[in-house]
Amino acid sequence: MRDVPPWREPVPAAGVMGEPRERGRFGGYGGRYAPESLVEACREVDEAFREARADPGFRGALAELLALHAGRPTPLTPARRLSRELGVRLYLKREDLTHTGSHKINNVLGQALLAARMGRRRLIAETGAGQHGVATATAAALLGLEATVFMGERDIERQGLNVFRMRMLGAEVVPVTTGSRTLKDATSEAMRHWVGATVDSHYCVGSVIGPDPYPWMVREFQRVIGDEARGQCAAELRTGVPDHVVACVGGGSNAAGTFAGFADTPARLVGVEAEGGAGAARGRLGVLHGCRSLFLQDDDGQIVEPHSIAAGLDYPGVGPEHAHLRDLGRARYATVTDEEAVGAAVRLARTEGIVPALESAHALAWVIREAGGGELPAGSTVLMTLSGRGDKDISTLKELV
CATH class of the missing domain: 3.40.50.1100 (Rossmann fold)
Known part of the structure; x- marks a missing residue:
């Protein structure tokens, strides 16, 4: 399909793919449209991420994991x-x-280190193809955390190898049977589960979606x-x-x-x-x-x-x-x-x-x-x-x- 706008000249570099504006805005997009019970959890993640990315010790630990564990x-x-x-x-x-x-391992190692820094003992994740789920299970095993991965029933059927890998790594894989039984529904279920588990769990979002600070935090880890x-x-x-x-x-x-x-x-x-x-x-x-x-x-x-x-x-x-x-x-x-x-x-x-x-x-x-x-x-x-x-x-x- 070629129904998208033609090329335009690139905009000036200033401000492009930098830190988002107030409340996680990229132009007219982004924001933090979360249930009241998750607003405080998102704020805590935001504060922790800002502190961590400014900390040479955190950056060094992540760089070491990326080199020695992920193979970068x-x-x-x-x-x-x-x-x-x-x-x-x-x-x-x-x-x-x-x-x-x-590529999923890049983001997950960053978020898993952040979760441990925040004192969280469990990672919650959504997955479609299973790669984010496998990466989350891998990071959890490496850092001694628990992992719960939500995955659409249809994706479980077509990604059996990754489901086995997650379970072998010690993660709980939760089938999602609502809606289309794919990534959208797995994401919805993971967010609903996080509502009741913010005290001890970190939601490890797998893509540049979700409430602020996730879109730019995931981008920065990638x-x-x-x-x-x-x-x-x-x-x-x-x-x-x-x-x-x-x-x-x-x-x-x-x-x-x-x-x-x-x-x-x-x-x-x-x-x-x-x-x-x-x-x-x-x-x-x-x-x-x-x-x-x-x-x-x-x-x-x-x-x-x-x-x-x-x-x-x-x-x-x-x-x-x-x-x-x-x-x-x-x-x-x-x-x-x-x-x-x-x-x-x-x-x-x-x-x-x-x-x-x-x-x-x-x-x-x-x-x-x-x-x-x-x-x-x-x-x-x-x-x-x-x-x-x-x-x-x-x-x-x-x-x-």
């Missing part, structure tokens, strides 16, 4: 064969090579992707900066973390959504899960159930900062079909020996579609965040390939 820095891999076929120079930021197999990639591109590319920076978007955490490293450069930022879950491309203003952003809605303002073959993109909206970047014209949001994503996954496997997560395959499908004759002129340099590996999607791919 992740490499920047040139996709040489596929680049020759497409006529562009494609580089992959390899978040699939982190411990647990996706910023390591963009900061690393910026340095790697400076060393690898003649221009120092790629022409395009591309990432898949559900709620949008891997994209936000990647974009943060390039927001003050001339690079064009592209977020790629599932056609059936295109909050940034086709959403309307609304409030869900504690923040004001763009969501798929009907004429009565009711949330429209999304659909994506990738469980991690099966979300009806987008994080508030992405909505703001769209309005500014600093980022472009496009959509990709299930069929295009599957085709891209197969092509990367057969040209580069890498099986990507179906979420990441959406970003690659856009690159393949636009290379040469579309928005990626021949010879363009493209940085794409490969947000996760495809082990979890093998059962789905077996039925389609």
Whole structure:
């Protein structure tokens, strides 16, 4: 689909992807739309995060965990064969090579350390594809915390491997049987559960969604992707900066973390959504899960159930900062079909020996579609965040390939 606004000149760097305005606002988006019982809990998280990010001891402990446990820095891999076929120079930021197999570990290690600093003994999380749940269970085991993960019944059925991994790591996996039984409903149930557990539990939100301070806190914990990639591109590319920076978007955490490293450069930022879950491309203003952003809605303002073959993109909206970047014209949001994503996954496997997560395959499908004759002129340099590996999607791919 190409029903999104055309490119505009990037806005000046000042204020783009910095700290949000008062009460967690990114332009007209964001905020803290939480039940009264959670307002104080969000304020405590906000204060704790601000103190922690200013503390060299906390930053050092997180950096050590990211290096020794998560395996950072992740490499920047040139996709040489596929680049020759497409006529562009494609580089992959390899978040699939982190411990647990996706970018989710970056944010979770940060939030788990924060929870321990706050004296919380349990992590609550939602998950769709299961990667955030696995990362949460991993961090909890590492730091001696308990973990409770809410997961839609439909996602449990299609992500059995990750469900087993979570349980093996000691986490409780709670099936969610309401609504579409996917990520939206898992998020709702996790927030409802947190209402009665704020004293001893920390809600470890997995994406750049939710009430303030979660959207920018998660982005800051994922910023390591963009900061690393910026340095790697400076060393690898003649221009120092790629022409395009591309990432898949559900709620949008891997994209936000990647974009943060390039927001003050001339690079064009592209977020790629599932056609059936295109909050940034086709959403309307609304409030869900504690923040004001763009969501798929009907004429009565009711949330429209999304659909994506990738469980991690099966979300009806987008994080508030992405909505703001769209309005500014600093980022472009496009959509990709299930069929295009599957085709891209197969092509990367057969040209580069890498099986990507179906979420990441959406970003690659856009690159393949636009290379040469579309928005990626021949010879363009493209940085794409490969947000996760495809082990979890093998059962789905077996039925389609």
